[in-house]
Amino acid sequence: xxxxxxxxxxxxxxxxxxxxxxxxxxxxxxxxxxxxxxxxxxxxxxxxxxxxxxxxxxxxxxxxxxxxxxxxxxxxxxxxxxxxxxxxxxxxxxxxxxxxxxxxxxxxxxxxxxxxxxxxxxxxxxxxxxxxxxxxxxxxxxxxxxxxxxxxxxxxxxxxxxxxxxxxxxxxxxxxxxxxxxxxxxxxxxxxxxxxxxxxxxxxxxxxxxxxxxxxxxxxxxxxxxxxxxxxxxxxxxxxxxxxxxxxxxxxxxxxxxxxxxxxxxxxxxxxxxxxxxxxxxxxxxxxxxxxxxxxxxxxxxxxxxxxxxxxxxxxxxxxxxxxxxxxxxxxxxxxxxxxxxxxxxxxxxxxxxxxxxxxxxxxxxxxxxxx
Numbered sequence: 001x002x003x004x005x006x007x008x009x010x011x012x013x014x015x016x017x018x019x020x021x022x023x024x025x026x027x028x029x030x031x032x033x034x035x036x037x038x039x040x041x042x043x044x045x046x047x048x049x050x051x052x053x054x055x056x057x058x059x060x061x062x063x064x065x066x067x068x069x070x071x072x073x074x075x076x077x078x079x080x081x082x083x084x085x086x087x088x089x090x091x092x093x094x095x096x097x098x099x100x101x102x103x104x105x106x107x108x109x110x111x112x113x114x115x116x117x118x119x120x121x122x123x124x125x126x127x128x129x130x131x132x133x134x135x136x137x138x139x140x141x142x143x144x145x146x147x148x149x150x151x152x153x154x155x156x157x158x159x160x161x162x163x164x165x166x167x168x169x170x171x172x173x174x175x176x177x178x179x180x181x182x183x184x185x186x187x188x189x190x191x192x193x194x195x196x197x198x199x200x201x202x203x204x205x206x207x208x209x210x211x212x213x214x215x216x217x218x219x220x221x222x223x224x225x226x227x228x229x230x231x232x233x234x235x236x237x238x239x240x241x242x243x244x245x246x247x248x249x250x251x252x253x254x255x256x257x258x259x260x261x262x263x264x265x266x267x268x269x270x271x272x273x274x275x276x277x278x279x280x281x282x283x284x285x286x287x288x289x290x291x292x293x294x295x296x297x298x299x300x301x302x303x304x305x306x307x308x309x310x311x312x313x314x315x316x317x318x319x320x321x322x323x324x325x326x327x328x329x330x331x332x333x334x335x336x337x338x339x340x341x342x343x344x345x346x347x348x349x350x351x352x353x354x355x356x357x358x359x360x361x362x363x364x365x366x367x368x369x370x371x372x
Contacts, residue, residue: 001314002026002151006140007120008128008163010037012299013285014156015111016306019057021154022118024314029150030115031142033157035125039108042183042261043216045195045208045293048096049368050300055095056307062110067102068209072194078201080247088194096369099195099296101210103185107299127157131166133279152319153281154309156302159270161287167278174268176226177292177345181267182219182238184260185210186252198245204348205245207252217242217252218293222349226266234262267292267345271338274331277323284309289334294341295364301337304372305330333372340364 005021007014010032022028046054051069054060063069071088089097116122130141131153139149155163164171188209198205204220219241229237235256242253256262270290276283285302308329312322340360347357 001317002319004150005029005152005154006031006138006148006150007154007156009156009158009285009287010034010112010115010122010124011039011156011158011285011302012107012111013287013302013305014154015108015115016053016057016303017154017156017284017309018115018120018306019111019118020306020310021313022115022120024310027121028118029121029123029148031123031126031128033125033127033143037108037112037122037124039104041104041263042185043101043208043210043214043218044104044107044299045099045101045218045296047099047296047300047365047368048094049297049372050303051095051098051100053300053303053307053372057111057114057303059110059114060095063102063107066106066110066211067100068211069098069100070194070209071098071100074194074196076196076198076247078198078244078246080245080249083199085194094369101208101216103210103214103216106211128153128163128166131163131281133281136280138280151280152313154306155281155283155287156285156306157287159268159286159290161283163281164272164283164287167281167283168272171272172270174270174290177267177269177342178222178224178349179267179292179345180221180223180226181265181293182217182221182234182241183263184217184219184238184252184256186215186217186255186260188213188215189248189251192248196248198249199354201244203241205242205249207248217249220267220345220348223266229264234264235260238262269338269342271335274327275324276327276330280319282309282323282326289330289338291338292341292345294344295337295361295368297337297341297368300368301334304333308372329372333368336364336367
């Protein structure tokens with residue numbers, strides 16, 4: 001087992017790896033380029049994949065307390081009338097059958113406190129600018145001029161990973177899907193007690209509870225020309241997108257304002273071929289398998305990466321073998337999530353058969369219930 005490690009990136013994947021390694025008595029240092037270590041975005045959906053990983057990380061109960069964990073889904077027509085609904089699983093059902101949501105800043109606050117409590121050294125406002133490796137270590141030069149050596153570096157620096165570019169000159173570029181995702185936060189009506197999806201419109205609209213009092217709405221829009229929105233344009237555009245919808249959406253639309261935390265990003269994806277490591281530096285999370293939100297599994301997959309990496313490093317003193325084993329365990333699971341998520345988005349944009357998309361979603365969800 002390695003004795004020390006650097007984690008690059010303080011998101012869900014990086015913090016999961018930090019917790020998994022600190023639990024195994026590795027001296028962990030985590031760096032994040034943001035001096036405030038902030039979480040960007042509004043709410044996040046969590047499926048059984050994420051919840052199981054959170055349980056293994058020791059944060060599940062806090063996610064339950066500060067977020068929303070339940071299950072079931074309700075389909076509505078454009079006018080808000082209920083088309084179909086499934087009940088949440090019983091209390092004694094397996095965790096992988098549940099789902100829910102949580103505010104991104106709340107999830108990050110939970111994980112950040114656990115990372116610090118685990119004794120991880122956290123350094124903010126810096127990032128690696130160069131890696132120099134030997135067979136036994138990686139020496140990292142940081143943006144503040146400092147240099148330090150580590151037995152292992154875990155690069156969890158996201159879809160636009162600079163580490164990926166430094167290590168792999170021929171790494172693939174991210175690909176735009178043609179969809180854009182809007183997210184807003186709103187007060188949660190009592191009737192919204194599970195995930196709700198509106199069907200029949202030109203856009204895909206969903207509501208997901210993220211706490212006892214709040215929900216977040218996600219809106220998937222076909223944007224083949226990848227437009228840029230000025231901040232002043234965002235709320236009016238969201239209001240326009242929500243205009244055709246009835247039911248709870250009418251009050252949500254009327255309440256749009258600065259507190260809505262409107263967030264937009266064009267959807268991009270990446271699936272990097274293996275190897276996912278070079279020498280003593282390994283990439284995890286969105287740096288190697290960035291997915292779209294159609295499976296609501298991005299956070300869960302990143303957290304699983306951190307957990308699997310810890311398990312494989314514990315099994316052998318040969319770091320290279322451990323990193324190879326990590327990649328072997330994760331590749332097909334990552335491929336399934338990324339490729340099926342992208343395919344569901346393609347079906348939505350083409351106006352294809354939603355039954356096919358729902359079947360693909362259901363089949364993939366069932367496979368993700370298998371142990372990681």
